[in-house]
Amino acid sequence: MNRRDALNRVAVLMGGALSAPTMVALLEGCTTKDASAPFSLSADYQEIVAQFADIIIPATDTPGAKEVGVGPFIEMMIKDCYSDAQGEHFKKGLSLVEEKSKELGSSFTSLTNEQQIEVVKAMETEAANEAQKAKEEQIDPETGKVKEGSAAEEPVTPFFTLIKELTLFGYFTSEVGMTQELDYVPIPGRFEGCIPLKEGQKAYALG
Template sequence: MDAQRQGESMTMFAPSNILSIDRRTALAGFAAVFGSSLFAPLARAAGYEPIPKINTGKPAVVFTLPQRALVTALSERVMPTTDTPGAIAAGVPEYIEHMLGDWAIDDDRDLILGGLAALDARSMADYRKPALKASGTEQDALLTLAMNDRIPGGAEFFEAFRQLVVTGYFTSEVGITQERHYLPVPGDYDGAYPASKIDRIFSA
């Protein structure tokens, strides 16, 4: 699914703790990409929806160990390591659990947990092994089935999960400094910079 990375990277936004604006501001700018389909926890974190009671203590634990491992594996399938680091290196699995633990209500968490369970069930039916034990190619096939709504609740789960991965990645330090060319502001102005030298979107 690496082609998604190229498409999603066409939107400008700022990273988390390395620039002059914080991650919530970055998320608010990025969330416009998803429009009305924005997953509710992301909308709340971006300030677009009323905020429920927020966890202010220790980080909430949402996933069991197998669920956390599956989220980690699937996030890397959505945003894989190529010539730049992937979702795992960017801390996306931890970001997903944080968003679900601190910004989600039960229905939001149930959507993701139910989707993981549906993927597991389909993996057992198709490959006779849980989704975590499936190969990368098999996991891609499972995600494609979800995307095409060919497993129970698949399309809704896939869209929410994809949004979590993409926002987690592109608002991380890795996403902003390595997936994009980071240009601090103020920077040098070059009015004759050749377009042929641009291979990634610039971020400031």
């Protein structure tokens, strides 16, 4: 699968919208980073990422995000394909996840499934508030127009938005996602511009 096909798939899953950093990461690929300060997550944070992703795509009659290895995929993507600023913002998001979890009595990974879902929803609200604040900071209240120079540096993507994008991307480009959740055709035949869809037809995997 090439990057543009992957981008199109994730865009559909996200309702047509992707954050700018993710579009850059998928279309431009990985960049050389400062080797003195590589992005990495502690073992505790790695487990939180894996479990958080599993709340987004839990196991049903098919494996969930954690089982197919989405957690390590997310860490690899942020390390290799995102800016250092985005990586630090992601870590701050994980710290906030733990803060909200402690308010419920324990670390995120030790909470009940219902409590973990509560924390995930709280982070979704946090992301919406963060995005709204960033938007307001770019608008001149007197003119209602974007402030000059405000778009010179693209703001980092909120934690929840980024982890959701990468969870979907990682899951639906995995073997399980492509062959069990999507209708995978390993060797497509002739082009047919219009074909009937069966009831309950899965979306086709882009191979």
